[in-house]
Amino acid sequence: MAIAATLQKYLDDRDVTYDLISHEPTESSWGTAQISHIPGNRLAKGILLRDRQGYWLAILPASHHLLLSDLKLDLGERVELASEDEIAEIFPDCVRGAIPPVGECYGLDVIIDSSIDQQPELYFEGGDHATLIHMSQAEFARLNTRARHGAFSEGP
Template structure:
């Protein structure tokens, strides 16, 4: 299974080795983690948000949800979830509902939740609902180095 061309070009352009892991089609990042037998805390998901001056990608573990109030405080401005239509326009080479967490591949600004700072391997959607990209933790951290890190998420208890 191929991944979205924007992701492929971004990863290869940054000299990052990656594997693609396929799984049964899923409808949520938590379901993807379970279907792929990987810990939810190691599956990074992107959440597209709208702010005063454009869009922002919040990058959080699948087992967490973005705390909009905390992120608004961190940014010093109000922020809201973007619509699926907005997301599909930005992530045009991805399936509807697939929001990969590599902001640089889509020319977005981002904030990384501190829960993804650990050095372990990371997985994320490859642009559809059947493929995961697997990165060594050091490579993921290198890609996230220039992105602000903050406590912007809370564990999802459902």
């Protein structure tokens, strides 16, 4: 089991309590939730966005879909999905598609969907497609103290 070096250092520097859970490699966050027997609303995923000033990391449950039109109301009309090349540049120590939902350690502004705040515990990819990080809601909130919060996803 391995997590991205940037994330590992960030968690260690803040003395965060968490568990690592290995799982069979998957192609999507929803697939990870299913194979790991974790409710999809407790598996946080990150989506990189771009606006005129830079980048945002939107965090929402794996069981939900991003509503870009709602997010534009919170962040401004010029927000759009970042390209795969931009993602690779910002997350160089992560496998493609395994963005950890902890933007501060990568120098990103963060916006968290309000449904994440309701979960007592969270799981998320640690930078690859075979390792999950598990922590309490309190620890996750401590990692994202400067994050904005809003309602910009739709789930089952």
